[in-house]
Amino acid sequence: MTFLVIIAFGGIALLTIPQYKEQSNKYHEQRLERKQSQLQRSISYVFQNTPMGLNEAELDSVFKEKIFQIADVQNVNFSIYSLDGRLLNSTLLDTVNNKINDSILIKLNQTKELNIIQKTTVNNVQYRSSYSLIFDNFSNPIWILNLPYFDDDNLNSYELNSFITIFGQVYFLILIFAILFSYLISVYITKSLSEIGKKIKQTRLGKTNTKIQIKARSKEVNILVESYNKMVGMLNDSVKKLSKSNKEQAWREMAKQVAHEIKNPLTPMRLSIQSFQKNFDKNDSQIENKLDEFIKTLIQQIDTMSTIASAFSNFAEMPAQEGGKINIIETTGLALKIFKEKHIIFDSEFKDIQVGIDRTQMVRIITNLIKNAVEACESLDDPLIQVNIKKKKKNVLIHITDNGVGIPLEIRNKIFEPNFTTKTSGMGLGLGMVKNIVSSYDGTISFKSKINSGTSFLISFPIYSD
Template sequence: MILLVLLASILILIVTIVQYGEQTDDYNILRFSRKENATKHDIEIELKRKTTYPITTSNLAKIFQDRIYDIAYVHKLTVSMYDMDGGLLKSSIPYNFDKKEGTNLSIDIIKELANNSDHKVIKDRDEKGITYQSSYTYITDTRFKRIGILKLQIAQDNEEQEKELREFISRLSLVYLLMFITAISLAYFLSSYITRSIQAISEKIKETRLNQRNEKITLNSASSEINSLIDSYNNMIDQLEESAVKLAKSEREQAWREMAKQVAHEIKNPLTPMRLSVQSFERKFNPEDPTIKEKLSEYSETLIQQIDVMSSIASAFSDFAKMPTQRRERLDVVDIVKHSLDIFSEDYIHYIPQEIELFANLDKTQLIRILTNLIKNATQAITENTATPRIEVKVTSEGNNVKITVSDNGKGIIEQNKELIFEPKFTTKTSGMGLGLAMIKNIIEAYDGSISFTSTENIGTVFTVILPKN
């Protein structure tokens, strides 16, 4: 709206200026034409009078000796008479506005006058804001014989017209300024009315989540287009809720299927040696064998080991499936980390605390589990090719958080495995279920903490754990 009003104002201003210019030009032409006809009529009357001089070219200056000034004064223009070669015969220049002396005609004007069908030439020139219009025609005697050239010149001062134009433009500008302000006000209120509804819809769309119940939009005063958009959004919310329910059900079923497959796979591993042990014992069992007790003891020990493996598998899945219960107590993290490292015998594990004491409200068992898991992974990352193996454990305070870093110079993590490192069941080792990092990630996030890592292949890995003190 504002742009249309602005463009309309500019176009009307241009049209007005052009129109005024054309009207001024037309007025000047008509005015000059009337004066020209009246002047020529007076000259014809003067030539028809009986005079003592014959009507010839050489006598024109004598015939109009005094009369030329009267004609020029009456019609308010400059009258000049020339012979057929362009030589000046008589002029009313003393009465002209610029007080200049007359000059002979140029050859170009004489040729142009002779070649024109109506034997008339009009010339214009502008000088200091004044337009000078000149006409050139032939002077004829009573028998219509050409005896000279008549030049009539008028000075058209357009100051009055330009003043009127300026006044008109100033008034028009005031009108369009008022219209412009009105257009801005209307555009503002209209856009506010439209965008208020759109803003409400936009906020609802930003709040839309797949994993929560979303409210529908209800607007009482809105246009039909906005109501159509609201209906589409509400229908989308209904479909989204249905899709969310189906997706949640599908994810639960998929999770249970994956878990069942993993449990079955892990249980089958110890069942195979147990089966082989039973079959071998049954085939070789001899009650009279003097070493039967030793063989029975060995057989029992093999079964017990496999049963323990199955028990650890069941415990691991049980621990992963349930959110760890927290028993928060005030702990000295520096001291707990130190005692956690005592169970490791590797001499390349170095503890570098940055604080003497660092207290936080944490579960001691879960903190030990986090540390032992990270250090165990670090020791397993150390390979035989590592020249000087080194694992560093650092504890420091960062604001209201405890920061624990475990770094090693082992084989590192390859790029394609970085996104999967915290996924359940993912492991790069030949043994294990791949639940360790996923489990400690659950523990850390239960404290509203975070765990991250940086790793470069064949250079090493750094795990960083952030836990709140309170």
């Protein structure tokens, strides 16, 4: 819009200046014609009041007296030449030619009624000279009238400059208005588009996405909003169906794993009871020792079942998201104090980084990852576990690195599955629970691992802002 205003201003200026020059030229032509006509009428009036039958010399004598009177009345200076081009009389004090140019005489002789205009330019100023025949009372040509004229464009130039100035001021105001209007329109339109872009960036397959609640005046933007909202509705429906299907499949797998884990301690419990029943002899001198051993075996298997039940219960409760914020540096340090291993090193150049996460959940994350790192380093002579916390833009990064045995390549894509484990006991819920907690607080977790060189986990959380 602003560009069009500038183009329009330039176009009008380019058209106006030549038009003004054309009008000025026509004005001078018409003005010269009027002055010439007035002089011819005044000279004709003198002829009408002059006695008939005067010769050329007597007429010259008469006009020597009248020529200055005519010049004063008409407020112009002029010259009179003979038909052969000689100067007879003139009211001009200087810059008068004593003889007319031969080409002018030829043109006048060819057509008796012709009015000849000669144009000359001196110092960028245009001069006009009008040559016309003077007729006596019998319509016979007797003299040649020369009327010099100077193109005075001061008034026209002033009017043109005034017009361009006013025109420029008006267009400057229009330009300012156009810029402001364009800015407001762009802000209004881009506000809607920014909101749409923000929502599109926030769109995720694994969560419920919100629709855009704006009413734009632009038809095209409204169509875009409606299309996005329709897509979000379809995506949310698909996510719900997929989530439901995944949950059902996960719980079926979980039930199989729970049943398998519970059967493991039940089998030795059954065998122990049957063996105790078969070999029970109340007169046996070692009956008390055997009874103690039998009870310890049952208690151990019951504890194993209790551990399985607790692990399953803890995972089923996730994510239990609590509000509030914590100093992640302090909380991580406290979580590491429960481990007695001297090869665990905690380092951070910051004293306080606030993160919006429940303290208990953060402790569970650190505890699970450090426990796995400790177990990965058990067979090493010189184990090392490093915990480092840094800032990156608007996020806090937690690095947990060990120099353990590493994670085999074939199982790396399964370690966050809730029922996956490489251990001979337990539910394999640790890393699945960690990923659940991290995701519930808008965080991410990833890892890198190399066989016999170690594993590094990276957790990222958004820094808390009021």
